Amino acid sequence: xxFLSEDAVATFVDVLVRLVETAGAVxxxxxxxxxxxxxxxxxxxxxxxxxxxxVRLDLGRMLALGLEFQLASDVLRTAVAPTxxxxxxxxAVAAIRTxxxxxxxxEIREEREEIARDTAERDTAQRDTAQAAG
Amino acid sequence: MTDAVxxxxxxxxxxxxxxxxxxxxxxxxxxxxxxxxxxxxxxxAGLLRLGATGTPTALATAAAIVAxxxxxxxxxxxxxxxxxxxxxxxxxxxx
Numbered sequence: 001x002x003f004l005s006e007d008a009v010a011t012f013v014d015v016l017v018r019l020v021e022t023a024g025a026v027x028x029x030x031x032x033x034x035x036x037x038x039x040x041x042x043x044x045x046x047x048x049x050x051x052x053x054x055v056r057l058d059l060g061r062m063l064a065l066g067l068e069f070q071l072a073s074d075v076l077r078t079a080v081a082p083t084x085x086x087x088x089x090x091x092a093v094a095a096i097r098t099x100x101x102x103x104x105x106x107e108i109r110e111e112r113e114e115i116a117r118d119t120a121e122r123d124t125a126q127r128d129t130a131q132a133a134g
Numbered sequence: 135m136t137d138a139v140x141x142x143x144x145x146x147x148x149x150x151x152x153x154x155x156x157x158x159x160x161x162x163x164x165x166x167x168x169x170x171x172x173x174x175x176x177x178x179a180g181l182l183r184l185g186a187t188g189t190p191t192a193l194a195t196a197a198a199i200v201a202x203x204x205x206x207x208x209x210x211x212x213x214x215x216x217x218x219x220x221x222x223x224x225x226x227x228x229x
Contacts (some may be wrong), residue, residue, distance in 0.1 A: 025140065025182055032147045032178050037170075039154045049162045054172065059174050066181060093184065096197050100181070103204055110211070 010080045017073045031062025049114030050118050053111060060108045067101045145176075151175020164219040166210055177203045 038055045074094040081087045151172045157169025180200040 016215065025143070028178050028181050029143055032175060035174075036150045036154055039158065043157055043161050046163055047161045049164050049167045050164060052158055052167055056171060060176070063174070063178055063181065070181070070184070081216070092197075096184065100200060100204075104177075106213075116165065122185060 015074055017076045020069055020076060021059065021073040024066045024073065027069060028063055028066035031059050034062070035059040039054045050115065053115060057108060057111045057115065060111065064101060064104045064108065067097055067104065071097050071101065101117055137211055144182040147175055147179040147182065151179070166214055169211055170207065173203050173207050 035055050035058065038058075039052070042051050042055065071094065074090060074097065077090055078087075081090055151174070153174030155168045155175065156169075158171045159165045162168070177200060180203065183195075183196070184200070
């Protein structure tokens with residue numbers, strides 16, 4: 001069973017870790033590029049803060065998704081972490097990413113609530129204006 | 135993705151964040167919005183750097199950047215909330 005030797009498993013897991021981590025990095029980078037392009041469009045067309053907040057919300061979602069991938073790579077890495085030092089470093093990175101994911105999710109929730117509140121206020125104001133005019 | 139490529143990409147993200155953050159602040163005339171925009175890009179760059187298999191010092195640096203970003207973001211949200219809520223009216227004089 002040579003293909004199940006420790007070295008073979010370690011190599012396979014290492015390849016998987018690199019793949020998943022690269023996917024996370026690509027997602028984060030894509031989120032930044034998309035946000036930057038949308039920023040360019042918004043800067044020319046509309047100049048409202050709420051529009052930029054929506055783009056930031058989407059960027060935050062992409063960052064959270066990228067973080068999930070990076071966390072997955074950390075979990076994979078625990079399969080082969082022979083030394084105590086490597087495990088400690090892994091734990092530190094995983095802890096940072098988990099805490100970040102928590103804060104990012106909270107931030108996204110707050111931003112979403114704020115956008116919903118702004119939209120409701122704008123709708124109410126428009127309705128009041130229409131009623132006053134009618 | 136090699137560490138060198140990752141560093142270059144992270145640097146590009148920081149540059150894009152600086153540029154667009156300043157532009158958002160100018161276009162919307164809301165410095166806080168621009169700063170939050172910049173901080174999001176800095177967070178993305180920090181996350182990209184955090185993925186690098188570097189030394190513990192590099193890891194600590196990336197973590198510190200991310201922590202600073204979180205603290206600054208929290209401060210900004212508090213500041214925005216404080217600015218949004220009107221100051222309480224002074225109590226009416228008692229008869």
